[in-house]
Structures are given as structure tokens and as C-alpha cells.
Amino acid sequence: MAKNLEKTYDPKQFEKRIYKGWEEKGCFKAYRDPDKTPYTIVMPPPNITGQLHMGHALDHTIQDVLIRWKRMSGFSTLWLPGSDHASIATEVKVVNKLKDEGIDKDDIGREEFLKHAWAWKDEYGGRITQQCRELGDSCDWDRERFTMDEQCSKAVKTFFINLYKKGLIYKGNRLINWCPDCGSVLSDIEVEHEDEQGSYWYFRYPGADGGEGIEIATSRPETIFGDEAVAVHPSDERYKDIVGKKVIIPLLNKEIPVIADEYPDPEKGSGAVKITPAHDMNDFEVGLRHDLPTPSCINPDGTMNELAGKYAGMDRYECRKAFVKDLEEAGYLVKVEQLTIPTGRCYRCGTAVEPMLSDQWFVKMKPLADPAIDIVKDGTIQFVPERFSKTYMHWMENIRDWCISRQLWWGHRIPAYYCEECGEMVVDFDQPESCPKCGGTHFHQDEDVLDTWFSSALWTFSTLGWPDMTEDLKYFHPTDVLVTGYDIIFFWVARMIFTAIDAMDEEAFKYVYVHGLVRDAQGRKMSKSLGNGIDPLDVIDQYGADALRFMLITGISPGNDMRFQYERVEAARNFANKLWNASRFVIMNLQDENGEMLPLADLEGAALKDEDKWMIARVNEATKNVTRDMDRFELGMGGQKVHDVIWNEYCDWYIELVKSRLYGEDEEDKKVARAVLVSVLKDLLRLLHPYMPFITEEIWQFLPGTEGTFLIAEPWPVYDEGKTYEEESAVIEKAMEVIKAIRNIRAEAEASPGRKLTAVIQAEGAAAETIEAGQTYVKNLANITDIKITASDDDVPAEVMSAVITEAEVHVPLDELVDFEAELERLTKEKKKLEGEVKRAKGMLSNEKFVSKAPAEKVQEEKDKLANYEDMLAKVIDRLAIVESKLK
RNA sequence: GGGCGCAUAGCUCAGCUGGGAGAGCACCUGCCUUACAAGCAGGGGGUCAUAGGUUCGAGUCCUAUAGCGUCCACCA
Numbered sequence: 020m021a022k023n024l025e026k027t028y029d030p031k032q033f034e035k036r037i038y039k040g041w042e043e044k045g046c047f048k049a050y051r052d053p054d055k056t057p058y059t060i061v062m063p064p065p066n067i068t069g070q071l072h073m074g075h076a077l078d079h080t081i082q083d084v085l086i087r088w089k090r091m092s093g094f095s096t097l098w099l100p101g102s103d104h105a106s107i108a109t110e111v112k113v114v115n116k117l118k119d120e121g122i123d124k125d126d127i128g129r130e131e132f133l134k135h136a137w138a139w140k141d142e143y144g145g146r147i148t149q150q151c152r153e154l155g156d157s158c159d160w161d162r163e164r165f166t167m168d169e170q171c172s173k174a175v176k177t178f179f180i181n182l183y184k185k186g187l188i189y190k191g192n193r194l195i196n197w198c199p200d201c202g203s204v205l206s207d208i209e210v211e212h213e214d215e216q217g218s219y220w221y222f223r224y225p226g227a228d229g230g231e232g233i234e235i236a237t238s239r240p241e242t243i244f245g246d247e248a249v250a251v252h253p254s255d256e257r258y259k260d261i262v263g264k265k266v267i268i269p270l271l272n273k274e275i276p277v278i279a280d281e282y283p284d285p286e287k288g289s290g291a292v293k294i295t296p297a298h299d300m301n302d303f304e305v306g307l308r309h310d311l312p313t314p315s316c317i318n319p320d321g322t323m324n325e326l327a328g329k330y331a332g333m334d335r336y337e338c339r340k341a342f343v344k345d346l347e348e349a350g351y352l353v354k355v356e357q358l359t360i361p362t363g364r365c366y367r368c369g370t371a372v373e374p375m376l377s378d379q380w381f382v383k384m385k386p387l388a389d390p391a392i393d394i395v396k397d398g399t400i401q402f403v404p405e406r407f408s409k410t411y412m413h414w415m416e417n418i419r420d421w422c423i424s425r426q427l428w429w430g431h432r433i434p435a436y437y438c439e440e441c442g443e444m445v446v447d448f449d450q451p452e453s454c455p456k457c458g459g460t461h462f463h464q465d466e467d468v469l470d471t472w473f474s475s476a477l478w479t480f481s482t483l484g485w486p487d488m489t490e491d492l493k494y495f496h497p498t499d500v501l502v503t504g505y506d507i508i509f510f511w512v513a514r515m516i517f518t519a520i521d522a523m524d525e526e527a528f529k530y531v532y533v534h535g536l537v538r539d540a541q542g543r544k545m546s547k548s549l550g551n552g553i554d555p556l557d558v559i560d561q562y563g564a565d566a567l568r569f570m571l572i573t574g575i576s577p578g579n580d581m582r583f584q585y586e587r588v589e590a591a592r593n594f595a596n597k598l599w600n601a602s603r604f605v606i607m608n609l610q611d612e613n614g615e616m617l618p619l620a621d622l623e624g625a626a627l628k629d630e631d632k633w634m635i636a637r638v639n640e641a642t643k644n645v646t647r648d649m650d651r652f653e654l655g656m657g658g659q660k661v662h663d664v665i666w667n668e669y670c671d672w673y674i675e676l677v678k679s680r681l682y683g684e685d686e687e688d689k690k691v692a693r694a695v696l697v698s699v700l701k702d703l704l705r706l707l708h709p710y711m712p713f714i715t716e717e718i719w720q721f722l723p724g725t726e727g728t729f730l731i732a733e734p735w736p737v738y739d740e741g742k743t744y745e746e747e748s749a750v751i752e753k754a755m756e757v758i759k760a761i762r763n764i765r766a767e768a769e770a771s772p773g774r775k776l777t778a779v780i781q782a783e784g785a786a787a788e789t790i791e792a793g794q795t796y797v798k799n800l801a802n803i804t805d806i807k808i809t810a811s812d813d814d815v816p817a818e819v820m821s822a823v824i825t826e827a828e829v830h831v832p833l834d835e836l837v838d839f840e841a842e843l844e845r846l847t848k849e850k851k852k853l854e855g856e857v858k859r860a861k862g863m864l865s866n867e868k869f870v871s872k873a874p875a876e877k878v879q880e881e882k883d884k885l886a887n888y889e890d891m892l893a894k895v896i897d898r899l900a901i902v903e904s905k906l907k
Numbered sequence: 908g909g910g911c912g913c914a915u916a917g918c919u920c921a922g923c924u925g926g927g928a929g930a931g932c933a934c935c936u937g938c939c940u941u942a943c944a945a946g947c948a949g950g951g952g953g954u955c956a957u958a959g960g961u962u963c964g965a966g967u968c969c970u971a972u973a974g975c976g977u978c979c980a981c982c983a
């Protein structure tokens with residue numbers, strides 16, 4: 020029984036099996052091989068709350084292509100996987116789950132809550148890494164890390180303490196972004212700014228002296244309870260006299276001063292701004308300049324506090340409504356204007372962020388940013404594509420201090436301890452024995468945890484053992500390339516860069532490969548709320564992981580978004596199918612009817628035919644180009660080239676060219692043909708493997724000489740300058756030209772491909788020789804029984820259909836009915852086309868500037884082309900005359 | 908208000924350092940030819956956003972314009 024691939028390509032039959040085989044045999048494992056060069060990629064850790072989505076699929080495909088290519092190229096590769104504890108996201112999930120069970124987070128307390136959170140992590144945290152396996156991720160699962168595992172936590176604490184000791188982490192009372200829904204502070208980049216429809220309310224604040232007072236405009240009336248002044252621009256003539264006087268906040272009867280400050284824009288609103296230092300960033304600054312108090316009127320949960328008097332306890336928006344109504348009834352509302360106002364929203368839950376005054380921990384960024392700017396500026400770290408370095412620079416150069424504390428429980432707790440006796444704060448790895456100030460022995464730890472991004476910022480080195488100088492850390496760090504979407508350059512990439520400089524005194528990675536977003540077929544962002552997300556696992560189920568991967572990677576150019584289209588997945592699947600069938604054909608021809616393997620020639624010194632050399636040259640060329648594309652991170656281009664050489668050259672031509680030999684009688688030559696078929700196929704599989712790992716590995720296992728090997732561990736092909744085979748390739752390419760010409764004639768004359776024909780080819784000199792050398796191919800592939808190659812017109816029968824090709828003319832005598840009308844039409848078209856070409860070439864050559872300034876070889880090239888076209892044109896005109904006479 | 912990106916065939920997009928416009932899908936014609944109809948052989952279809960400029964030569968480089976997208980920014 021012959022052993023061969025299944026008749027139809029069905030990736031489900033083998034993808035899981037292949038992956039298991041790799042994993043069990045340790046194919047993904049990284050080793051510290053002193054004789055090899057390390058190549059390291061750390062996987063952006065997906066959130067444990069997450070499911071695998073198209074973004075991951077793209078991100079991981081890129082990384083896997085790179086790591087597989089480098090592995091095959093002889094590097095000691097490490098692709099390190101892991102996951103992120105996702106502080107806020109996870110806490111929200113766990114809180115909701117508990118709520119469903121009727122449990123309130125605050126009732127059970129911190130310890131108990133964390134038990135639930137860890138249980139949740141144990142249950143769902145592995146889900147996404149399991150899904151990665153279906154994609155084919157060849158990462159070293161033995162080194163899988165988690166941002167809250169023991170080692171990473173140690174790194175986080177150490178890094179925090181180091182920065183604190185350097186004075187780069189401080190605790191401060193500042194105006195921060197507060198999410199009332201999450202109940203936590205957010206960093207600046209966690210706030211999304213949007214313009215929204217809103218109102219300006221104009222209110223009159225009467226003068227304390229009984230005067231007219233002043234009219235202010237505000238979009239946030241509920242903050243009036245925190246007003247401490249009204250500001251006007253010093254140059255504003257309208258308010259010149261009132262500056263320094265007091266006005267009364269209506270209904271509250273609180274007196275506040277009118278102050279002059281550069282901040283108000285006289286053009287905007289009434290030109291007078293109420294100042295609420297505790298609930299607005301700008302007002303806060305004004306308050307500082309004028310030494311104003313900073314009372315808060317809003318609680319952390321978004322309700323009003325006692326400052327709001329009778330509105331206390333109301334939600335801030337409810338209060339707004341009620342307060343405006345009361346003010347209106349009391350006659351203080353002057354007018355309302357509709358316009359768009361900028362609003363900040365929490366990037367997690369979408370709640371409107373409230374600026375609040377609060378004690379929080381910050382990282383002082385300027386000293387960390389400076390070297391992080393230099394390391395990109397001097398090219399130690401390069402962005403691909405380059406333009407993203409501008410985005411990075413701009414952000415780094417204007418960076419503000421990073422708020423790192425969060426009022427949550429799930430995360431790394433801040434290692435700061437407060438003495439119960441005197442309140443002294445100690446920042447240390449463990450709780451201190453006694454207070455350095457008063458000797459007290461009772462402490463409580465800071466309640467806050469760190470921003471999730473604080474731990475992922477350490478990812479390149481915390482995962483390798485830092486702060487311990489482990490062998491892994493020494494060998495694999497710095498990492499080589501970081502692959503990620505442009506949406507997290509600020510959140511993550513930028514921060515990894517400065518942490519590595521601080522902790523390791525070196526670059527975190529050499530390249531940042533930035534990819535775009537996978538959008539839906541209409542170009543919209545895939546999102547849960549739109550319900551337009553496409554589950555990669557569904558696609559894999561339907562088309563296979565190889566098809567998905569190939570579609571994702573060939574559809575992109577670095578940094579640009581892509582659209583997800585099923586038609587393209589299908590096209591990729593069809594390509595896999597094509598390769599599958601071609602391989603099945605090859606394997607079939609390697610064995611006799613009993614399934615016994617037939618002998619193969621040793622290719623060293625074998626008598627290669629022209630088509631063998633041509634094919635070998637084609638693969639060789641592809642090897643060169645694909646490798647170069649990979650080197651430049653042009654992964655999509657590389658994939659396209661492998662696709663083209665497999666389909667357009669190996670399948671379309673080489674297999675067809677070689678068939679007659681396989682079915683022929685020359686046993687020695689059969690051995691050669693088989694050997695080349697296999698050898699070339701193997702090289703093609705190697706080139707394709709990073710892109711389509713499953714199908715290539717599956718086919719590999721069926722080929723002779725692969726026993727006990729894995730394609731994943733095979734060497735990457737190397738370009739061989741000695742294998743360009745130009746002469747032999749010319750024969751094949753000329754034969755192809757002739758074959759196409761004959762097929763064309765056949766099609767025009769509507770003669771079936773099965774009909775036997777003869778051909779007369781007019782050519783001279785070298786061209787005649789080349790055609791002569793390739794005539795067997797023509798006979799086989801164009802179904803021609805006899806070919807006559809001649810220079811003379813006399814040998815051409817009177818009734819023929821012809822096609823003019825480079826340096827030759829192909830004639831097919833047709834005894835059967837011939838459509839001379841069609842022939843006339845075809846030749847007329849041909850003539851027109853050639854005339855155009857002649858005109859173009861003549862035009863260029865008659866341009867003196869071109870002839871004198873363009874490189875000599877370019878000029879010569881044009882001259883040759885012109886001669887050739889003129890020659891072809893003359894022949895076409897001759898044929899036309901003959902056909903025309905036939906028609907009379 | 909700044910930064911960046913996009914515009915190429917009906918659709919989705921490639922075209923890297925300037926040298927005769929490409930792919931997939933869709934469409935039309937003919938083929939179930941012994942690996943493959945998830946296929947084979949052909950075909951139609953583009954003033955490469957507009958206007959200038961550099962150059963012997965521009966889809967490619969420069970400038971400007973309006974359009975779309977996106978990020979950043981404390982405008983009540």
C-alpha cells in the first residue's frame with residue numbers, strides 16, 4: 020500500500036498532531052549554546068482576562084515567522100511567552116463574578132478577595148496560552164512567565180525600591196485623573212480624550228458690594244461648590260474695575276475674589292472663568308499661582324460631598340441638573356449655549372474621568388526619559404518602520420510624571436510601610452522590624468497596588484531572572500526584536516526602553532517592529548460593542564492555521580492597518596491546497612505501484628537537464644530574495660515570493676516539464692528527475708515553513724530522507740552564486756515563450772488542446788540554437804508532433820497562423836478550418852501594439868538629453884529593444900499581407 | 908492647534924534605494940488534459956487624488972492644495 024498524503028487537504032487532520040509532536044520533542048526549547056548567536060523575542064504578555072483575538076493572531080504570526088526563520092538560520096532562539104495580570108481588567112471581572120454570587124468585595128476584605136482572584140487566574144489564565152498553540156506559536160513554554168509570579172514580583176519590588184532610592188519615585192498630593200467607576204486613579208495615557216456634545220451655562224455671580232458682579236460660563240456647574248475665584252485676563256478692559264473685588268457664588272452665598280490671570284481667553288465664553296482648583300487641571304495651576312484653597316466637592320465614587328449642601332449624596336450629573344434648575348429659578352442663569360466640549364474618559368470602562376486632588380505615587384520621568392531618547396536617536400534601538408520613532412520621540416520629549424499607584428487589590432502592592440506610632444514611611448523589600456524614627460514596631464503597608472504597566476515595563480529582563488544576574492539574563496538579553504501594535508508604543512514599548520536602561524544599562528531590544536490593527540472587511544476596528552470581531556479560532560477551524568497565518572502576513576506592510584477578508588483566507592487556503600496536491604504528485608512518483616520507494620539519483624554530479632537547472636536556479640534566486648526581505652522585516656513580500664515560486668514556477672512549469680521524463684523509459688534520467696523534484700520541494704518547504712509551519716512539516720514527514728528529523732529544525736536554504744544557470748534557464752524560458760505562443764494560436768483558432776499539430780519556427784543564430792535545445796519541451800507541453808526550425812521563408816507553408824516572439828516567429832499550419840478573420844484581428848492588434856513600442860523607443864532615442872545623460876547601458880538597452888521591435892513588426896506586417904490575401 | 912499616515916484595476920491591497928504599471932478576489936472566454944475545478948489556459952479593465960517643481964526619465968523625490976484616517980494637546 021502506497022504511503023502518501025491524504026487525497027484532500029484537510030488541516031484539521033494534522034495541525035494539532037504536528038504541534039504536539041514539536042512540543043513533545045522539545046523543538047521550541049531555547050538553549051544557551053555558546054557556539055551560537057542568541058536571538059530573543061519576548062511575547063507581549065496577553066491579559067489573563069483575554070481571549071485570543073485577531074490582533075494577537077497577527078502579532079504572534081509575525082513573531083513566529085521571525086523566530087522560526089532565525090531558528091532555521093542557526094541562531095539559538097528564544098521566544099519567551101507569558102501573560103499579564105491586568106490589574107484593573109481582572110479586578111473588574113472578579114468583582115463582577117463575586118457580585119453574581121452575591122458577594123461584595125468590601126465585605127470579604129483584601130485577603131479573601133485575592134484568593135478569589137488567584138482562583139480566577141488559575142481557571143482562566145491558561146486559556147489564552149492554550150489558544151496560542153493552535154496558531155502554531157513556537158515559543159518555549161517551559162519558560163512561560165506571569166507578571167505576578169514570584170520572580171517577576173521580586174523584580175517589580177526591586178525596581179521600585181531602586182527608583183525610590185534614586186529619588187525617582189515619590190509620593191505627592193496632586194491633581195490626578197480619577198475614574199469613579201473603577202474607583203482608582205489613572206495615568207495620563209489611560210485617559211481617552213473625545214469631543215462631545217455639551218452645554219455652556221452662563222451664570223451671574225453678583226458682586227459682594229451689591230454691584231452687578233460678573234458673568235461666567237461653565238460646562239460643569241456641579242463643580243461650582245468648589246469655586247475659589249473668578250479669573251479674567253489682565254488685559255480685558257471689560258473687567259478692569261472688578262478685579263480685586265469679591266463676588267458671591269449664587270445660592271451658596273460664598274464670597275470669592277475676582278483675580279487677574281493669563282489663563283482666561285477673552286474671546287471665549289464671557290471671558291471670565293470660575294476657578295475650581297480641585298476639579299480642573301488648569302484651575303489647579305491658577306490656584307497655585309494665586310495661593311487658593313483646594314476644596315473638593317465630589318466624592319471618589321462620583322457623588323457630591325457635604326460641600327454641596329442639599330445636593331450632597333447625589334450623583335455628579337444628577338446634581339448638575341438639579342443645581343442648574345435651582346439657579347435658573349433663582350434668576351442667575353443668563354443663557355445656555357450648545358457646543359462640543361472635550362471630555363476625558365477611562366480607557367477601560369468609558370466613565371467620564373474626574374480630576375481630583377489626591378495622594379499618589381509618581382515616577383519622575385525626565386531623568387529616565389533623557390537616556391531613552393538618546394538610545395533611539397543614536398540608532399541603538401530602531402523602529403520599523405522608521406516613522407514611529409518620531410511618535411516615540413515626541414512623547415518622550417514632552418513626557419510628564421507617571422502616576423503608578425492604583426486603588427485596587429489585584430496587583431503588586433506598593434512596598435511602603437507606615438509606622439503606626441509616628442507615621443514614618445519606610446520603603447523596603449519587607450516590612451521593617453522597627454521604625455527608624457521612633458522605634459515603633461507596628462506597621463501597615465500602603466494599600467495601593469502598582470499600575471499593571473509598571474510590571475510589564477520590566478518584561479524583557481524580569482522574565483530572564485533580573486534582579487539576579489542569571490545565565491539566561493546574560494545570554495539572552497538584550498532581546499532582538501519586539502513585535503507590537505502601534506497602539507501600545509506609549510503604554511509599553513517606551514517604558515520598557517527606559518526601565519532596561521536603568522536596570523540593565525543596555526537596550527531592551529534592537530528593533531521594534533510595529534504593525535497595524537486588523538480591521539473588519541469594512542475597515543472598522545474590531546470591537547466587542549460592535550460585535551464585528553472575528554474569532555481566529557473559528558477561522559482556524561474552517562481554513563486551518565496556515566491559511567490564517569499566510570493571509571495575515573502577506574496582507575500587511577509594516578505599520579499599516581489591514582482588513583480582514585474571508586476571500587483572502589480562502590486564497591491562502593487554496594495555495595496550501597495547491598502545494599498539498601503538488602506534493603502528493605511528487606510522493607506518488609517516488610514509489611512503484613506496491614508502495615516501494617524507487618531509487619533517487621545522487622545530485623552531486625548527476626546529469627541534470629535544462630529544466631532541472633532552471634528550477635534549481637529559480638529556487639536559488641527565491642532564497643536570495645526571500646532572505647533579504649526577511650532581513651528587512653518585509654515579511655509579507657517574502658511570503659509572496661515563496662508563494663510565487665511554488666505556484667508559478669514549480670507547479671505550473673517544472674512539474675509539467677518533468678512529467679514526460681517520469682513516464683519515460685530512461686531509468687537513469689528518471690532517478691535524476693525524481694531526485695530534483697524532491698530536493699527542490701524540500702527547499703521550497705524550508706522557505707515556506709516560517710509562514711505555513713503545519714502543512715510544510717506534514718509534507719516533510721512524507722519525503723524520503725527525513726526520517727527522524729523535523730522541518731522546524733532544518734537549516735534555512737543558502738543562496739549559491741554558482742547556481743544561476745543562465746544558459747540553461749534561457750533555453751527553458753525560450754521554450755516557455757514558444758509554448759505560450761502555440762497555446763495562444765490554438766486558443767485563437769479554437770483548436771482543442773488535444774489536437775496534434777506541427778510547428779515551423781523561423782529563427783536565426785543564437786535564438787535558433789536556443790529554440791532547438793528546447794524543442795522537446797515544446798513538443799510535450801504544446802502537443803506538437805513535429806517542429807521545423809528554419810531561417811527561410813520558403814519553409815513556411817502558405818496557410819498558417821503565426822505569432823511573433825522575441826527573435827523568432829512561430830507558425831502553425833492548419834489543415835482544418837481556420838478562422839482567418841480572427842487571425843486578422845489578432846495580427847492587427849499585435850501590429851498596433853508593436854507600433855506603439857517602436858514609437859516609444861524611437862521617442863526616447865531621439866531625445867538628445869536621454870542619449871547624452873542616461874547611462875550608456877540604458878541607451879544600448881533601448882537600441883536593442885528598438886531593433887527587436889522593428890524586426891517583429893516587419894514580420895507581423897508580412898503575415899498580415901498573407902492573411903489578407905487569404906480572405907479575398 | 909500640532910504630528911503622522913492613506914489615496915494605484917470594480918473590491919482589498921503590493922510596488923524596498925526613480926529606468927517600460929502588479930497580485931488576490933470579482934468579471935468575460937474556453938477547458939472535469941491521468942497532482943490539483945480549492946484547478947488549468949487565455950482575456951478585458953488603471954490620465955497611479957489635483958497643481959506645480961527637480962530630472963534625460965517620477966506611482967516612486969520636493970512644494971502646495973482640498974479629501975479621508977489616526978495619534979497627541981490642560982481651551983472654562
